[in-house]
Amino acid sequence: MALSVSYGERYGWTVVQVAGEVDISGVSALRERLQRLVTEGCLRMVVDISRVDFCDSTGFAVLVATRRMLSSRGGRLRLVLPGPETHTRKILQLFGIQRIFEVHDSVDDALADLRAAVLGEPAPAAAAAGADAADAVPRPREGNKAVAD
Template sequence: MAAATISSPPGPDWTVIRVAGELDLAGAAPLHDTLLRLVLSGRRQLIIDVSEVAFCDLSGFSVLADTRRVLSRYGGHLRVVLPPAGGRVHRTLTVLGFDTAFQVFPDLPAALAT
C-alpha cells in the first residue's frame, strides 16, 4: 500500500506529495482521496514525488491522470518527480506514456526550480 507525505516547501505555492511503497489497487484509492481533498481545499500546484514507489500498476497511473484532469479543470498544475534511472516503476510508467503525458522531472529540486 502507498503511503503519502504532504509538505509545502518554501517557494511559489507548490505542495509536495511524496509517495512511497506500492501504488497499486490497494494504495490508489487512499492516495486519490488525499489528492482530491488537497485540490478541493484550494491547492492548485501539486508536485507528486514517486521516487520511493517500489511498484506502480495501472490503478496508480489512473490516480495521477485523474489528478491532472481535476487540477486542469480548476486551472492548476501537476508536476511529477520520476528519477530517470529507476527500475520497474520507471519502465512501467514510460510504457504507459507517462513521460510524454505529464510534466516529469528527475528530482524535487528540478521540479521546484522550473
C-alpha cells in the same frame, strides 16, 4: 511495502511524497489524499513518486485523474519519477507518462524555476528548457476541449 503519502509546501507548491506500492489495494488512499488537496485549494502540485516501488495501471489512472482535476481548475501537476533504471519508471514510460505529465528527476529539479524566482536568481537553463519542452508536448483532450496546464 505499505503505501505512505505525506505532503508539505515549497515555493507555493504542494509537494506530495508517495512511497511504497501503488496498486489496487492502496490506490484509494492516494486518490483520496490527492483529491482532498485539490478540493482544499492546492492548485500547484508536485507529486514525488521517486520512492514508489511498484505502480500499476490503477495508480497511473489516479495520477491522470488528478492532473485533469487540477487542469480543470487552472492548476498544474509536476511529477518526480523514480530513477531511470528502475522497473517502476520503465513501466510508467510504457504507459506514456512523459507525454502526459511534466516529469522531473527530483523535487529540486521540479521546483528549480520557482526557487530561482523566489531568490531572484536567473532560471536554470535545464529548468527553462524543461518548461519549454513540456509546453510543446501534446496534451490529452477531453471531447473537443483541450486540457490546459
